[in-house]
Amino acid sequence: MAIRELMEQQKKYYHTGATRGLDFRLAQLRKLKQAIVDRESEIIQALRTDLNKSEKEAYAFEISIVYQEIAHVIKHLKRWMKPKKVKTPMTHSGSRSYMIPEPLGAALIIAPWNYPFMLAFDPLVGAIAAGNTVVLKPSELAPAVSAVMTSLLRATFEPQYIAVVEGGVEASSELLEQPFDKIFFTGSVAVGKIVMEAASKRLTRVTLELGGKSPCIVHHDAQLKLAAQRIAFGKYSNAGQTCVAPDYLLVHRSVEDKLLAYLQEAIQSFYGDKPLLSPEYGKIISRRHYERLQHFMKDGKVVIGGDANDQTLQIEPTVLEAVTWDMPVMQEEIFGPILPILTYDSLDEVVGLIQARPKPLALYVFSEDKKVQDALLERISFGGGCVNDTLMHFGSTHLPVGGVGESGMGSYHGEMSFHIFSHMKSILKQTTMFDIPFRYPSSKMGLKII
Numbered sequence: 001m002a003i004r005e006l007m008e009q010q011k012k013y014y015h016t017g018a019t020r021g022l023d024f025r026l027a028q029l030r031k032l033k034q035a036i037v038d039r040e041s042e043i044i045q046a047l048r049t050d051l052n053k054s055e056k057e058a059y060a061f062e063i064s065i066v067y068q069e070i071a072h073v074i075k076h077l078k079r080w081m082k083p084k085k086v087k088t089p090m091t092h093s094g095s096r097s098y099m100i101p102e103p104l105g106a107a108l109i110i111a112p113w114n115y116p117f118m119l120a121f122d123p124l125v126g127a128i129a130a131g132n133t134v135v136l137k138p139s140e141l142a143p144a145v146s147a148v149m150t151s152l153l154r155a156t157f158e159p160q161y162i163a164v165v166e167g168g169v170e171a172s173s174e175l176l177e178q179p180f181d182k183i184f185f186t187g188s189v190a191v192g193k194i195v196m197e198a199a200s201k202r203l204t205r206v207t208l209e210l211g212g213k214s215p216c217i218v219h220h221d222a223q224l225k226l227a228a229q230r231i232a233f234g235k236y237s238n239a240g241q242t243c244v245a246p247d248y249l250l251v252h253r254s255v256e257d258k259l260l261a262y263l264q265e266a267i268q269s270f271y272g273d274k275p276l277l278s279p280e281y282g283k284i285i286s287r288r289h290y291e292r293l294q295h296f297m298k299d300g301k302v303v304i305g306g307d308a309n310d311q312t313l314q315i316e317p318t319v320l321e322a323v324t325w326d327m328p329v330m331q332e333e334i335f336g337p338i339l340p341i342l343t344y345d346s347l348d349e350v351v352g353l354i355q356a357r358p359k360p361l362a363l364y365v366f367s368e369d370k371k372v373q374d375a376l377l378e379r380i381s382f383g384g385g386c387v388n389d390t391l392m393h394f395g396s397t398h399l400p401v402g403g404v405g406e407s408g409m410g411s412y413h414g415e416m417s418f419h420i421f422s423h424m425k426s427i428l429k430q431t432t433m434f435d436i437p438f439r440y441p442s443s444k445m446g447l448k449i450i
Ligand code: NAD
Pocket: 110, 111, 112, 113, 114, 115, 119, 137, 138, 139, 140, 167, 168, 169, 172, 173, 186, 187, 188, 189, 191, 192, 194, 208, 209, 210, 211, 212, 242, 243, 244, 333, 335, 361, 402, 403, 408
């Protein structure tokens, strides 16, 4: 079906009101859950094909996150959909005030390739919960997952309600010309700007989940062994292709050597002596990205890892020392298994360095001192993050995730997902039992009983 025709069908279907009822939304969420359960092994296989994700990683980082999201929405949707009463000022005596959440209408979701299942289906759950129709555009760079998602959604839903359009820039550009009521985009900062420009032509609401360089700060009082394990987990899962992965380390000068030794230990315990042969270790999505990452290897000095296999497109978990801010590895988002280490002497220096750059999507602080933790959390602006851990904030249905400044616009997960796909309609319901004519031109103070 042509994209324009699909759009018209979805608008028509939306205006029948079919998608709005609580029972309908709950039934679709249950159908979606069952369809995923039925195809779990296909999804896991497709993630292995596109990204060499292990079954454990596929389940923990993709499938189970979507299950949690669906379960959370099913549990709370009835409450979220209820009109929200608010106070009414004295000047409005006799009336009541409330807000009714209504669906935005036809939603477009454009997904990236790095968590190609979870980052497509998590927003889909939010769009269904809020009562929208959806067109999903998966990433062309994860074709096996794109194919499984397409067959799953086509077998489960009518295209007038939920449709998939596969393809790359061309398909995406054509979709962006359509009169959607909401665009939810996850991807790079550069394409985020293209999406926002297209949306501005119709003033379509957008949520932009973007990227950037997320710092990870390790203070001298941190529990270094544990920090190294949690950093290696955050950086090398999915071969570093995680939007909220620690992009680079800022380590207090006095503990750099110790941290490096623990990092080496952690990498070895996760992936063995030869990570490139480990079934637990991922691959780089495409040759273009593989080559881009190879260029970063020329920056600074490799102190851990550094080997690569240009047949399987894998790069060892790598740590770089002696990097400077003017090197390409410190100028661009790395999005791969290369971790540069910079050292600092004072926290003021850390704050200054981060503040001088675009606001990051995530920030991680490893320290045992609450004062240090609080000072960094308060002084630095960033999307979200963890104290003494990495990535884990992303997997909570209670913590909205999203960026700020260049790292994105709007947050989602759980109730926030419901809100970004809804509009809160404000209503003042006035009494007709009496009137206060004072507001009318030339009227006198007083109450008029009707
Ligand atoms: P990308 O921006 O290249 O592509 C994302 C989507 O946009 C894909 O579906 C692609 O087909 C489409 N697209 C690409 N070029 C386009 C164009 N010119 N016009 C319209 N559509 C276009 O991003 P990616 O390479 O898939 O993902 C990597 C980036 O995404 C990283 O920067 C990463 O940090 C970010 N990311 C952010 C989050 C988050 O939750 N904030 C999650 C994952 C990835």
